[in-house]
Amino acid sequence: MVDKTPARLFMMTGDAGTGKTTDARMIAQILGLPYYVFTCGPGTDELELLATTVPNMGGTAHLEMELPSLEDIEMDPASALATVNGIYEEGISREKAFREILKAVYEKGYEKSKNEKDFLLKESEIVKACREPSVLEIQEPAMIEKPGTLTRLNSLFDDGAVTDLVNGEQIRRNPDTIVIMTTNLDYVGCQNFNQSVLSRMNLIQPKEALTEEEMVKRAMKRTGFKNKELLSFMAATVCKIHEYLIEQDITDGVCGYRELENWVLSYMVSNDLRRSAWTALLSKASMDREEQGTMERVFLLPHCDVD
Numbered sequence: 001m002v003d004k005t006p007a008r009l010f011m012m013t014g015d016a017g018t019g020k021t022t023d024a025r026m027i028a029q030i031l032g033l034p035y036y037v038f039t040c041g042p043g044t045d046e047l048e049l050l051a052t053t054v055p056n057m058g059g060t061a062h063l064e065m066e067l068p069s070l071e072d073i074e075m076d077p078a079s080a081l082a083t084v085n086g087i088y089e090e091g092i093s094r095e096k097a098f099r100e101i102l103k104a105v106y107e108k109g110y111e112k113s114k115n116e117k118d119f120l121l122k123e124s125e126i127v128k129a130c131r132e133p134s135v136l137e138i139q140e141p142a143m144i145e146k147p148g149t150l151t152r153l154n155s156l157f158d159d160g161a162v163t164d165l166v167n168g169e170q171i172r173r174n175p176d177t178i179v180i181m182t183t184n185l186d187y188v189g190c191q192n193f194n195q196s197v198l199s200r201m202n203l204i205q206p207k208e209a210l211t212e213e214e215m216v217k218r219a220m221k222r223t224g225f226k227n228k229e230l231l232s233f234m235a236a237t238v239c240k241i242h243e244y245l246i247e248q249d250i251t252d253g254v255c256g257y258r259e260l261e262n263w264v265l266s267y268m269v270s271n272d273l274r275r276s277a278w279t280a281l282l283s284k285a286s287m288d289r290e291e292q293g294t295m296e297r298v299f300l301l302p303h304c305d306v307d
């Protein structure tokens with residue numbers, strides 16, 4: 001399937017929960033390729049894109065020595081000690097033999113582990129994805145605050161280009177690795193992040209927000225909830241709150257398909273529309289208690305008789 005076309009870099013934009021990650025996973029599944037995901041955060045830096053260092057907790061040194069049992073030490077302390085350090089001390093007491101055995105084991109263990117590194121280099125999912133044909137989703141690249149961080153990846157995005165891993169190894173993106181950047185921003189919002197990265201994307205695919213009807217269908221299928229009338233009301237409420245958040249410029253919360261699904265699941269357990277709305281919907285739509293109360297009053301309470 002290797003060809004010379006470099007169309008392997010895509011960006012998918014759209015609201016939270018519209019299905020970008022699911023699409024990326026489906027593309028991997030359809031193509032029979034492994035799927036890797038890297039999630040960016042405000043603090044993501046150049047190094048983290050390629051590798052992280054982790055403390056060497058496990059250690060690889062294993063003691064390859066035969067240890068005597070407690071019974072061996074009881075019965076014949078001199079022979080028990082000799083199996084560990086090779087020295088047979090005629091008439092040695094059990095206590096002394098035991099101490100000598102502990103000392104020998106400690107020294108051997110120390111010798112083995114002193115050559116081990118304190119930290120290990122763990123390559124990122126991005127590097128792993130570059131090593132074999134795969135689908136790599138880079139989530140929310142626009143979240144990265146440090147300007148220019150993503151440009152480190154340009155060298156991997158360019159055809160045939162290489163980038164250095166921290167240990168000096170040169171990494172080249174497999175020509176069949178497909179990179180999909182996914183972001184909640186629309187195309188205009190994306191302009192905020194580095195133009196040179198943006199210009200390398202072969203295609204930018206906006207994912208349309210789900211309609212109420214699509215939300216109802218999806219939620220019904222995924223939750224098994226059968227009450228279509230109530231579900232339609234819940235989907236309509238989610239959409240209205242979503243619009244309200246945009247209108248009021250409320251940016252400290254979300255209200256989309258995922259919240260609908262959680263609301264339905266919560267309702268199925270509690271049978272209480274209002275309470276489940278608080279836990280799954282209103283508390284996520286905004287962090288402001290007053291704002292949450294307003295949304296409940298305007299969008300929920302007048303219709304609670306559907307319950």
Ligand SMILES: Nc1ncnc2c1ncn2[C@@H]1O[C@H](COP(=O)(O)OP(=O)(O)OP(=O)(O)O)[C@@H](O)[C@H]1O
Nearest residue numbers: 015016017018019020021022023183184218257258
């Ligand atoms: N085509 C689909 N059919 C049924 N369910 C879907 C479909 N696409 C997505 N979903 C479900 O919708 C939910 C949200 O999807 P997903 O996580 O892919 O959204 P997203 O756009 O990546 O969200 P975010 O921007 O928050 O990362 C998931 O529970 C997912 O399983």
Ligand SMILES: [Mg+2]
Nearest residue numbers: 020021139182
């Ligand atoms: Mg996602």
